[in-house]
Amino acid sequence: MMEQFTEALPKVELHAHLNGSLSEETIQRLISLDTKNTFTSAETVIAKGSKRTLKDCFDMFQIIQRLTADAESIKYATKAVINDFVADHVCYLELRSTPRGNSATGLTKRSYVEAVLEGIEECTKEHSDAIEVRFLLSIDRRLGIEEAEDTVNLAIEYKKSSKGRVVGVDFSGDPNARDGREYLEILKKAKQSGLRLALHMAEIRGLQRENIDLLSIPPDRIGHGTFLHEELPCEDIVRKRQIPLEICLTSNVKGGTVESFAEEHHHMHRWKNIGQPFVLCTDDKGVFSTTLSNEYRIAAAESGMTRQELFDLSKRCIDFIFASDDVKTRLRWKWDTWKEQHSSLFL
Numbered sequence: 001m002m003e004q005f006t007e008a009l010p011k012v013e014l015h016a017h018l019n020g021s022l023s024e025e026t027i028q029r030l031i032s033l034d035t036k037n038t039f040t041s042a043e044t045v046i047a048k049g050s051k052r053t054l055k056d057c058f059d060m061f062q063i064i065q066r067l068t069a070d071a072e073s074i075k076y077a078t079k080a081v082i083n084d085f086v087a088d089h090v091c092y093l094e095l096r097s098t099p100r101g102n103s104a105t106g107l108t109k110r111s112y113v114e115a116v117l118e119g120i121e122e123c124t125k126e127h128s129d130a131i132e133v134r135f136l137l138s139i140d141r142r143l144g145i146e147e148a149e150d151t152v153n154l155a156i157e158y159k160k161s162s163k164g165r166v167v168g169v170d171f172s173g174d175p176n177a178r179d180g181r182e183y184l185e186i187l188k189k190a191k192q193s194g195l196r197l198a199l200h201m202a203e204i205r206g207l208q209r210e211n212i213d214l215l216s217i218p219p220d221r222i223g224h225g226t227f228l229h230e231e232l233p234c235e236d237i238v239r240k241r242q243i244p245l246e247i248c249l250t251s252n253v254k255g256g257t258v259e260s261f262a263e264e265h266h267h268m269h270r271w272k273n274i275g276q277p278f279v280l281c282t283d284d285k286g287v288f289s290t291t292l293s294n295e296y297r298i299a300a301a302e303s304g305m306t307r308q309e310l311f312d313l314s315k316r317c318i319d320f321i322f323a324s325d326d327v328k329t330r331l332r333w334k335w336d337t338w339k340e341q342h343s344s345l346f347l
């Protein structure tokens with residue numbers, strides 16, 4: 001069964017937003033801890049087969065944000081999400097989130113970052129060497145340049161003080177909000193400070209100008225890139241620089257930006273056919289009701305990839321992580337050992 005294979009396969013998750021990754025169980029638990037709010041978990045789950053617009057999804061994220069408005073909830077949520085990924089045999093995880101304050105609970109952007117880092121620290125200790133976790137601070141493009149500057153300054157500071165856990169900056173949020181070019185200088189500053197960049201790009205059509213400018217930085221990875229191949233100068237730059245794409249199949253289809261997983265609709269096939277590096281990711285596994293194993297299973301079903309090809313794809317992801325070369329070496333060894341121990345699965 002392909003399903004059992006993709007579950008057992010060691011995997012790397014590089015595009016996971018903390019809030020969107022909360023499972024229904026975790027959301028229920030947060031609701032039960034919160035006496036002031038009256039949320040229903042049904043609001044945060046997309047029923048199988050239904051399609052929500054991108055706007056519906058962003059509304060849902062805001063509900064979850066209200067449930068994670070204090071340091072304790074954030075730490076709890078971080079640990080719960082890491083545990084979910086461990087259960088799905090993810091061996092290396094990059095979580096991303098926008099630091100935000102809340103005057104009612106005394107939360108500051110700094111204590112937000114600290115809470116996530118504490119969650120990572122405690123959880124990885126509990127799991128010993130089952131998973132390595134890194135953290136990307138997200139710039140939310142709806143919030144403007146001052147907020148973005150705060151985020152990048154925190155990322156620079158914690159890159160030095162977090163024992164290598166903060167490794168980069170993500171650029172995300174509603175693609176209809178603002179012009180991405182407003183953030184060009186601050187993203188360049190982040191890059192010059194040694195932070196790695198994962199930028200959401202071309203999630204909707206009509207962003208060609210900002211895409212060209214963002215590519216000039218250049219980013220280390222591209223989130224989605226859904227319509228990049230329709231923009232010839234962009235496609236050429238991405239190909240020439242071999243920038244890996246983070247492909248989130250279920251997210252694209254349930255979010256309504258792509259019609260189906262099939263070759264005529266989903267951009268994964270095009271990039272795969274021309275040999276562009278890409279990684280499979282969940283984006284928001286809670287909101288979109290998926291797992292990374294499920295994304296591998298869908299990719300295999302839609303493209304005909306064999307078990308060997310799926311193994312090669314998951315191992316190749318190690319090349320694109322933002323952690324050090326030492327970590328990459330350790331992970332490659334882990335993948336090779338796993339394959340030796342599971343050789344019968346490839347027959």
Ligand SMILES: [Zn+2]
Nearest residue numbers: 017172223283
């Ligand atoms: Zn995303």
